[in-house]
Amino acid sequence: MERIRLGNTVFEGLNNAYLLPGDRPTLVDAGVATDSVRRDLREGLDAAGYGVADLEAIVLTHWHADHAGLAGELQAESGAPVYVHADDAGIVAGDPDAIAAEREIRERRFGEWRIPEEPLAEVTAFLDGHDDLRGDRVDVTPVEDGDRIAAGDGDLEVVHLPGHAAGLSAFAFDGERGREAFVGDAILPKYTPNVGGADLRVDRPLETYLDSLARLVDLDFARAWPGHRDPIDDPAGRARVIAEHHRERTERVVSVLDEHGPADAWTVSARLFGDLSAIHILHGPGEAFAHLDHLVAEGVVAAPDGDGRYELLDADPDFDELVAVPETKR
Known part of the structure; x- marks a missing residue:
């Protein structure tokens, strides 16, 4: 090879x-x-x-x-x-049809995440320009x-x-x-x-x-x-490290909502990652959304309201249960 x-x-x-x-x-x-x-x-x-x-x-x-x-x-x-x-x-x-469907989901998510006008124009131009x-x-x-x-x-x-x-x-x-x-x-x-x-x-x-x-x-x-x-x-060890990373990020998302109150995915992303540019304007709030979506499904966070804001319901969940880190065989 x-x-x-x-x-x-x-x-x-x-x-x-x-x-x-x-x-x-x-x-x-x-x-x-x-x-x-x-x-x-x-x-x-x-x-x-x-x-x-x-x-x-x-x-x-x-x-x-x-x-x-x-x-x-x-x-x-x-x-x-x-x-x-x-x-x-x-x-x-x-x-x-497949490409149009992916684009439709993208536009809907951008609206749900409340990406502001200027970074929205930047990331849209980046994606459409490539x-x-x-x-x-x-x-x-x-x-x-x-x-x-x-x-x-x-x-x-x-x-x-x-x-x-x-x-x-x-x-x-x-x-x-x-x-x-x-x-x-x-x-x-x-x-x-x-x-x-x-x-x-x-x-x-x-x-x-x-x-x-x-x-x-x-x-x-x-x-x-x-x-x-x-x-x-x-590879198993690396997969475990990445799972641990996501458990820690889930804790950070809960901390953001606990400290700053209800927030949309873009605001949570800004607290996690700071200013973003180019493709990261997609990846940052996307990562925040993935964690918020998981917390909603687990009953820790309320589903977004009409302004796209997520509200914390449980400030002290069992993070090991929320994001289980699998044991390696070695």
Whole structure:
């Protein structure tokens, strides 16, 4: 397996694509549709002794442009099928209805979160100004949890891990250390993947993501290959650390409401993260919303009133019950 490092000047964090050589040369993730990343990918394939035309399968961990943007043009040149989870297939395929539905949810959430006029205009311009990063339309082959895809000299097992994105999936395989996986942005070695803003289609985003973290702990992969930065040698441990981070953030959200009174998602976000710009104007209140939404479902916070404000009902909940941190097997 060859890791191909890709630049990323639009979104944070350098990306990874992975080449599985062998009887069925397979690429995992494709990078964002920019000239510099296109060059990085082709040079990486060439260094491994392959060209785009040699690819016989392309596998995408999720729909975000920095993972799927070049898939369409790679498919056009290679004829390779492109596999992605069914929940993300419509957006990757460029289906107008799927894209319109995602945009409708985005506009509704922005209103519910009470993003002020100036940052709203900034984030809308940022998102609309980068539509081309999604690249060409793709003829998608949808997959589901548990499916197996022939890749390289073996196969990849689909492991659905929604939260950061509705269709986000890891792809498990037998590696040098035992069972390993390409995990996309399910877990990352440095940052915590955004939940709540990265894919507005996800219902109960925090609970959904916590369930995926618990599954990663239970699977106890020997090593994970993420969509950004370096390999993770203890994926279960990293999943546990991220779950602990969300428990601590839940405590902070409760503290904000306790100290400052009822507040909308934008105001809670400002207390948590301060001033935001560009894509973070989406991710900040999205993260706040994910936690507020979870607290509403657990009866700790009242559902937002007509002004989008959440009111604290219980200032001293059991945070270990609200956000359970799974035990590792090691």
